[in-house]
Amino acid sequence: xxxxxxxxxxxxxxxxxxxxxxxxxxxxxxxxxxxxxxxxxxxxxxxxxxxxxxxxxxxxxxxxxxxxxxxxxxxxxxxxxxxxxxxxxxxxxxxxxxxxxxxxxxxxxxxxxxxxxxxxxxxxxxxxxxxxxxxxxxxxxxxxxx
Numbered sequence: 001x002x003x004x005x006x007x008x009x010x011x012x013x014x015x016x017x018x019x020x021x022x023x024x025x026x027x028x029x030x031x032x033x034x035x036x037x038x039x040x041x042x043x044x045x046x047x048x049x050x051x052x053x054x055x056x057x058x059x060x061x062x063x064x065x066x067x068x069x070x071x072x073x074x075x076x077x078x079x080x081x082x083x084x085x086x087x088x089x090x091x092x093x094x095x096x097x098x099x100x101x102x103x104x105x106x107x108x109x110x111x112x113x114x115x116x117x118x119x120x121x122x123x124x125x126x127x128x129x130x131x132x133x134x135x136x137x138x139x140x141x142x143x144x145x146x
Contacts, residue, residue: 001013001014001015002014002130002133004126004127004129004130005122005123005125005126005127007119007122007123008020009021009114010112010123012030012123012126012127012130013030013130014030014130014133014134015029015030015031015134016028016029016030017030017033017111017112017127017130019111019112028104028109028111030127030130030131030134031134032104032105033102033103033104033111033127033131034102034103034104035102035103036100036101036102036111036127036128036131037100037101037102038098038099038100038101038124039098039099039101040096040097040098040099041096041097041098041099041113042096056077056080095115095117096115097113097114097115098113098114098115098117098120099112099113100112100113100120100123100124100127111127112124112127
């Protein structure tokens with residue numbers, strides 16, 4: 001058994017790909033992996049949109065009841081807008097996660113996820129080499145053209 005990569009959260013051998021998380025450990029047989037590809041996880045912007053929409057609805061509802069003056073309404077909307085902009089800037093600065101996805105025994109799975117690009121590239125290269133080495137030799141390998 002050949003070892004391609006060993007780290008704190010992943011191990012790649014010629015037979016298995018093992019991903020360890022704090023809550024679980026998942027192991028995959030390399031020969032059963034198909035269509036392994038690299039993607040980036042999407043940052044969800046829905047909480048910011050929900051918060052902004054809730055602030056607008058809250059101020060509109062209270063203003064229509066006549067319980068909030070115009071000055072307080074504008075101040076509340078300004079503070080809500082500032083908070084939404086601060087959250088958006090904070091989330092924009094966070095790195096997006098890199099994800100290895102593939103098909104394992106006919107089921108689409110997320111194999112590995114990491115925020116550190118260097119570690120992710122090491123794991124993905126090791127898995128790519130393990131998959132290439134696990135392929136059965138084709139008839140073209142022995143009969144090279146002259």
